[in-house]
Amino acid sequence: MVYLMTERYEDSEKWDLVIGPKRGWFDLRLKDIWLYRDLVFHFVRRDFVAFYKQTILGPLWYIIQPLLTTLVFTVIFGKVARIPTDNIPPFIFYLSGTVAWGYFSNCLKETSDTFITNSKIFGKVYFPRLTVPLSVVIINMVKFGIQFLLFLGFLVYFIAGSAPVKPKPNLYILLLPVLLLQMAILSLGAGILISSMTTKYRDIKFLVGFGLQLWMYATPVVYPVSVVPERFRFFYMLNPIASIVETFRHAFLGTGMVNGVEILISWGVTMLLLFSGIILFNRVDKTFMDTV
Amino acid sequence: MHKSVIKVENLSKEYRFGVIGHGTLYKDVQSWCARIRGKEDPNSKVTLHSLQSSPALTGERFWALKDISFDVKEGQVLGIIGRNGAGKSTLLKILSRVTTPTEGQIKIRGRISSLLEVGTGFHPELTGRENVYLNGMIHGMTKAEIKNKFDEIVDFSGIERFIDTPVKRYSSGMNVRLGFAVAAHLEPEILIVDEVLAVGDVEFRQKCMGKMQDVSDGGRTVLFVSHRMSAIRELCQSGILLEAGKIVHRGPIDEVVDKYLASSSSDQNVNEDILPRMHYYDNTELEIYRIEMLDTDGRMISAPKMNQDFYLKIFFKFIKPCSFTITVSFWDANGTLLGRIATPDKMARMTGNKDDVYTITVKVNNVFLAGNHKIIVTARDKSDMAIDQVRNISFKVLPASIKEDEAHQYGVVQINSEWRAPEILTS
Numbered sequence: 001m002v003y004l005m006t007e008r009y010e011d012s013e014k015w016d017l018v019i020g021p022k023r024g025w026f027d028l029r030l031k032d033i034w035l036y037r038d039l040v041f042h043f044v045r046r047d048f049v050a051f052y053k054q055t056i057l058g059p060l061w062y063i064i065q066p067l068l069t070t071l072v073f074t075v076i077f078g079k080v081a082r083i084p085t086d087n088i089p090p091f092i093f094y095l096s097g098t099v100a101w102g103y104f105s106n107c108l109k110e111t112s113d114t115f116i117t118n119s120k121i122f123g124k125v126y127f128p129r130l131t132v133p134l135s136v137v138i139i140n141m142v143k144f145g146i147q148f149l150l151f152l153g154f155l156v157y158f159i160a161g162s163a164p165v166k167p168k169p170n171l172y173i174l175l176l177p178v179l180l181l182q183m184a185i186l187s188l189g190a191g192i193l194i195s196s197m198t199t200k201y202r203d204i205k206f207l208v209g210f211g212l213q214l215w216m217y218a219t220p221v222v223y224p225v226s227v228v229p230e231r232f233r234f235f236y237m238l239n240p241i242a243s244i245v246e247t248f249r250h251a252f253l254g255t256g257m258v259n260g261v262e263i264l265i266s267w268g269v270t271m272l273l274l275f276s277g278i279i280l281f282n283r284v285d286k287t288f289m290d291t292v
Numbered sequence: 293m294h295k296s297v298i299k300v301e302n303l304s305k306e307y308r309f310g311v312i313g314h315g316t317l318y319k320d321v322q323s324w325c326a327r328i329r330g331k332e333d334p335n336s337k338v339t340l341h342s343l344q345s346s347p348a349l350t351g352e353r354f355w356a357l358k359d360i361s362f363d364v365k366e367g368q369v370l371g372i373i374g375r376n377g378a379g380k381s382t383l384l385k386i387l388s389r390v391t392t393p394t395e396g397q398i399k400i401r402g403r404i405s406s407l408l409e410v411g412t413g414f415h416p417e418l419t420g421r422e423n424v425y426l427n428g429m430i431h432g433m434t435k436a437e438i439k440n441k442f443d444e445i446v447d448f449s450g451i452e453r454f455i456d457t458p459v460k461r462y463s464s465g466m467n468v469r470l471g472f473a474v475a476a477h478l479e480p481e482i483l484i485v486d487e488v489l490a491v492g493d494v495e496f497r498q499k500c501m502g503k504m505q506d507v508s509d510g511g512r513t514v515l516f517v518s519h520r521m522s523a524i525r526e527l528c529q530s531g532i533l534l535e536a537g538k539i540v541h542r543g544p545i546d547e548v549v550d551k552y553l554a555s556s557s558s559d560q561n562v563n564e565d566i567l568p569r570m571h572y573y574d575n576t577e578l579e580i581y582r583i584e585m586l587d588t589d590g591r592m593i594s595a596p597k598m599n600q601d602f603y604l605k606i607f608f609k610f611i612k613p614c615s616f617t618i619t620v621s622f623w624d625a626n627g628t629l630l631g632r633i634a635t636p637d638k639m640a641r642m643t644g645n646k647d648d649v650y651t652i653t654v655k656v657n658n659v660f661l662a663g664n665h666k667i668i669v670t671a672r673d674k675s676d677m678a679i680d681q682v683r684n685i686s687f688k689v690l691p692a693s694i695k696e697d698e699a700h701q702y703g704v705v706q707i708n709s710e711w712r713a714p715e716i717l718t719s
Contacts, residue, residue, distance in 0.1 A: 020397035039429040049416040126389035
């Protein structure tokens with residue numbers, strides 16, 4: 001009896017960390033991530049600095065990329081294919097789509113590589129794995145900021161210009177942080193979901209680059225939602241990023257239409273992706289060193 | 293009494309042999325369909341075997357660790373030794389949370405830091421300075437902590453001049469120096485070190501050992517894995533010997549090391565070229581490549597008889613110019629040192645140039661008892677650090693002859709004795 005009691009006493013001693021085979025589904029160790037917050041920001045810094053080292057144009061590349069893409073879109077979809085742009089000057093219309101979509105697709109592309117590109121360092125030292133995708137989301141926020149300034153510049157130019165229909169920014173602009181947050185959550189969720197699956201199936205890695213391209217065409221980047229036939233609209237808006245891009249465009253250009261139900265659907269899908277991403281990421285995190 | 297800081301309870305880790313999954317979705321679906329239809333998996337690699345034994349269906353598994361339990365007290369320096377594949381690295385990986393156990397658990401008190409490989413996480417494009425911060429943070433330091441210790445870290449690494457150069461221009465040695473410098477200043481309550489001392493030059497190696505000694509003197513706990521028994525003996529007080537995923541011995545470090553040395557079954561024979569795996573160091577300066585045993589007439593023998601003196605002829609090759617001395621130590625099967633001989637001081641140190649090949653011969657007075665012994669031959673540089681070492685050279689001494697009564701001798705050495713007939717004192 002006495003023996004049992006001492007055993008219980010010993011067991012109740014406080015341990016800082018218990019390493020065992022199981023972990024809760026949603027146990028994200030958010031406390032750990034908070035402890036490693038300096039690391040997240042240093043990753044951001046590292047990627048930012050490493051990005052333009054040994055380049056001549058440096059951070060200018062952040063601007064050149066969407067600019068050229070928009071120019072190509074303007075020529076192909078605006079001049080050649082003549083896709084309607086809700087009467088907005090095509091250039092600013094495509095630029096708004098490219099900038100918003102760009103943030104999402106870059107985040108997704110980079111987070112989906114998390115386990116593969118970092119397998120070497122993950123195999124040597126423990127730190128909360130989520131710091132890596134988190135830092136990707138943040139660094140892309142910086143990139144987005146730069147591109148957004150570019151967009152604002154052109155926006156002012158087109159408002160002041162002589163185009164027949166001018167962009168009409170409105171109060172929905174205040175939603176910008178919410179839109180950004182949703183894009184961050186969405187790309188993080190989808191990204192970690194994909195990165196968890198790539199540890200087992202490398203096929204998915206190839207699918208990402210190509211899948212993102214297809215996804216872009218299922219998103220109102222090069223055309224407005226108004227051209228989507230009414231009967232497909234519900235299914236179309238199941239694509240969570242569609243309502244985000246359309247809301248973004250509505251806020252700054254004053255065109256397009258998204259209703260509350262569609263926004264709710266978009267958030268629903270976003271959260272669904274996030275939670276399934278977290279569950280899978282957590283599962284893979286424990287054992288991926290044995291499979292990678 | 294010190295409280296325990298690490299408590300390992302019934303820890304097991306299972307791995308599966310071969311490829312896990314087939315790597316492509318298509319093949320997995322194919323295998324899955326075959327299983328449902330009750331047919332044989334078309335992607336199964338061992339078709340013949342799977343017909344005979346059903347466990348193959350679940351994949352070949354093996355336990356890298358099986359039911360390990362131990363605890364480590366605060367301030368203890370524990371050496372973990374064992375042959376390759378004994379489970380040392382797996383244990384460290386679980387401890388440092390890189391992978392998770394299959395069964396059992398580990399409880400830890402205090403901050404734990406692991407140095408499984410120094411310089412991990414260095415980003416080649418960033419400068420040394422930036423990497424010090426990055427590496428420190430990866431290992432769990434805060435920015436402020438690193439800032440405080442930055443000068444100390446750079447000073448320890450000895451590469452102040454290159455601190456603002458991108459790491460991609462560093463030599464591998466500089467990488468390691470900087471990596472260890474960061475690691476040495478982590479100051480966790482528990483430090484896990486794996487083989488980091490295998491790299492770097494002699495001076496730096498000594499610096500690292502000194503630092504680790506400081507860590508343990510400071511009352512913190514260190515878990516140290518190495519194949520260098522000298523380092524283990526020097527640093528650790530107690531040890532664990534792992535074999536095939538199990539703890540086979542635990543106790544004071546000397547005892548554990550001896551046990552390990554004695555249990556090493558893979559031996560090097562005399563009169564044969566030395567196998568690469570028998571070298572305990574990366575031979576950068578010198579390589580001992582053959583050891584012959586000769587009798588007093590100069591004929592090669594595999595084992596001398598008791599009382600029969602013999603010659604050891606050691607062949608070595610210079611990889612770069614250096615000078616050194618040689619020591620030969622004799623051990624019995626239990627890992628007890630029988631004796632050590634060395635090139636005498638009056639003899640000039642052996643020097644040579646790149647690619648020179650030499651041989652040196654020593655006559656040994658055979659005082660050993662019949663049985664299976666071992667020889668360790670070591671080349672040492674001028675600061676007495678080993679630059680090449682060949683272990684586990686099997687050395688057998690045969691009984692002189694059946695009619696003589698050497699069988700009544702026990703111990704470690706032969707004591708030459710002459711017995712006189714009993715004399716009567718009183719009657």
